[in-house]
Amino acid sequence: MTAADDAPGIMGVYGSKISYYTGKFEAYLRYRSIAYESFPTVAHNKKLIAGVGIVQMPVVQLADGRWMTDTTPMVAWLERQQDAPSIYPADPALNFIALLIEDYADEWLWRSAMHYRWSYRLSRQYAAEFLYQELVRGTLPLPRFLALNMLKRRQYFGFVRGDGVKGDSRAHADQTYLNALDHMQAILKQRPFLLGETPTIADFGMMAPMFRHFSEDPTPAEIMRERAPDVYAWVARMWRVKPVATGPKLIEGVDEALAAFLVEICETNLAQHRQNAEAYARDKKRYDLAVQGSTYRKVPSSRYRVWCLEALRTTWADLPVAAKAQVKAHLPHQEAELLWQAEPIAFSEYDQAHQAPFNRAINVFERGVAG
Numbered sequence: 430m431t432a433a434d435d436a437p438g439i440m441g442v443y444g445s446k447i448s449y450y451t452g453k454f455e456a457y458l459r460y461r462s463i464a465y466e467s468f469p470t471v472a473h474n475k476k477l478i479a480g481v482g483i484v485q486m487p488v489v490q491l492a493d494g495r496w497m498t499d500t501t502p503m504v505a506w507l508e509r510q511q512d513a514p515s516i517y518p519a520d521p522a523l524n525f526i527a528l529l530i531e532d533y534a535d536e537w538l539w540r541s542a543m544h545y546r547w548s549y550r551l552s553r554q555y556a557a558e559f560l561y562q563e564l565v566r567g568t569l570p571l572p573r574f575l576a577l578n579m580l581k582r583r584q585y586f587g588f589v590r591g592d593g594v595k596g597d598s599r600a601h602a603d604q605t606y607l608n609a610l611d612h613m614q615a616i617l618k619q620r621p622f623l624l625g626e627t628p629t630i631a632d633f634g635m636m637a638p639m640f641r642h643f644s645e646d647p648t649p650a651e652i653m654r655e656r657a658p659d660v661y662a663w664v665a666r667m668w669r670v671k672p673v674a675t676g677p678k679l680i681e682g683v684d685e686a687l688a689a690f691l692v693e694i695c696e697t698n699l700a701q702h703r704q705n706a707e708a709y710a711r712d713k714k715r716y717d718l719a720v721q722g723s724t725y726r727k728v729p730s731s732r733y734r735v736w737c738l739e740a741l742r743t744t745w746a747d748l749p750v751a752a753k754a755q756v757k758a759h760l761p762h763q764e765a766e767l768l769w770q771a772e773p774i775a776f777s778e779y780d781q782a783h784q785a786p787f788n789r790a791i792n793v794f795e796r797g798v799a800g
Contacts, residue, residue, distance in 0.1 A: 440465040443473055444487035447559050449542060450500045450535075451487040452641035456667055457504050457633050461511055471564040482789040489786075497786035501535060501740075504633065506786055514676045516630050521748050522755040523679060526687075527624060528744060529694055531634030536734055537698035540725075541605040542642040543588040545649040547581065548599070552646040557581050593718060593725030601723035606649060607656070608693055609638070614657035615686040621666060623687075625679035628670055636667050683759045695762035696721055702738045703767045706774035709735050729794040736777035738767070745769055 442458070442465045444451030458465050470477060470484055477488045480496030488498045497503050508515055518524040546552050557580045565576050589595075594602045613635070616623055623631045643649040644664045653661050683691070700720050708716035708730040718725040745768045748756070753769070760768070767774065780788045 439492055441468055441490040442466070442487050443468045443470050443477055443489070445469065445560065445563055447556060447563075447641050447645065448486040449539060449637050449642055450485075453534075453633055453637035454487050454489075454500045454503065456636045456640060457507070457516075459668065460516075460628070460633075460670055460672065461507070462671070463507070469564050471568050483792055485790065485792070495787060498790045499786050500637070501531065501737075502785035504630065512672075514627070514672065516628060516633065518624065518629055518677065518679055520679070520752075522752040523624060523629075525744060525748060525752065525756050526683070526691065526759070527629045527631040527634075528741065529691070529698075530623065530631035532737055532741060533694045533698040534634040534637050536737055537694075537701060538605065538609060538638040540592050540594060541602045541609075542638045542649075543584070543592065544594045544599070544602040545606060546642060546646050547585040547589050548594070548602075549648040552648045553581055553585070555647055556584070591729070593728040595726065598723050598725045601721065601725075605697065606643060607652070610643075610653060610657040610660055612686070612690040612693055613639075613660045613663070616690065617657075617659040617663050619684070619686065620680070621663070625677065627673050627677045627679065628667060629677070629679065632663075632667055636664070640664055640667070688759050691759050692762055695760055695764045699762070699764040699767060702734060702741075703764060703774065705731055705734045706738055706767075709777075710775035731793055732777050732779060733791055733793045735775045736779045739773065739777055742768055742773065 440458075440463065442451065442454065444454075444467070446467070455465075455467075470486060470488070474484050477484045480490060481488050481498040483498075485498060487500070488496065489503060490496050497506070505517075508517065518527055546556050557577045560580055561573065561576055565580065566573075571579070613623070620626060622628045623635065639653075639660065644653055644661060680687075697720055701718060704716060704718055705728075709732060713730055715727040715729055718728045745753070745756075757765075757769075779791060782788070
């Protein structure tokens with residue numbers, strides 16, 4: 430049977446209704462009015478491994494039977510099939526800033542989102558019960574209370590403590606979310622979207638942590654409502670927004686609130702990219718990540734994140750000289766230098782044929798799965 434023979438007739442999105450990246454992707458599909466059907470991953474593991482090489486969220490099968498995964502290249506590919514205006518700003522400097530924000534959401538805020546979900550009792554109970562009903566019930570021969578306990582322990586020790594959130598770093602993981610909220614609140618009290626009157630890839634990127642995790646899990650949701658009401662309203666606005674036929678209406682320059690947000694991104698995500706690449710280059714499976722005066726112990730190194738850094742560096746290299754000068758003016762932090770330094774710190778050797786999102790995928794941690 431060929432892929433076309435097994436085609437679903439409509440886009441199939443395999444994920445979870447409380448998944449970080451599935452939420453980001455669904456927000457984009459709704460924006461573009463792209464029809465899709467949702468499926469849980471667990472019942473389809475063999476199919477997903479055959480399709481993309483691993484089980485992660487989301488995995489997508491197109492109506493023609495082709496498989497793809499990884500929301501960043503998936504959204505980029507789908508957007509090229511759509512009518513204008515694009516969610517990628519036409520101004521090259523602003524587009525690079527939008528991609529920096531997307532990468533920060535994808536690669537940095539994940540750790541804090543998992544911490545808030547699995548370290549705090551109310552959120553932990555909510556998420557475990559939801560995943561049990563959505564993914565586990567009927568698939569494992571375990572009593573409900575044992576299955577719930579298994580889920581809580583697996584997620585906490587795998588994605589919280591296993592990602593360096595323990596001891597003193599817990600307070601920084603807490604503060605990471607608060608910092609993101611404060612920066613977004615400062616921006617969104619001035620305009621409806623991060624870069625103007627219409628959404629860009631920066632907004633869809635930030636929907637990954639802010640939608641299905643921070644605005645829905647009980648503990649961070651209460652914080653968002655009280656501390657950043659404009660962010661809470663933005664989440665709802667992003668879930669129902671549609672393209673504007675008259676074209677994008679974006680800011681013409683970087684204001685004070687956005688500039689402060691970019692400093693935060695330098696201090697956190699770009700610092701993580703540098704240290705991860707250094708650890709990967711030395712073939713270290715785990716390393717101590719020092720960020721803003723806090724240290725996350727024994728964080729897994731990531732081949733995938735080396736690839737993410739390569740993508741940012743490639744986009745930087747392609748910028749016009751004037752755009753580079755514009756962006757540099759708002760990235761004064763030394764951690765930003767890894768974007769334009771002459772030699773890369775490490776090489777991922779992933780997707781060298783540039784087939785993403787249709788390539789064989791790898792896991793985010795360590796060297797992933799060869800494919």
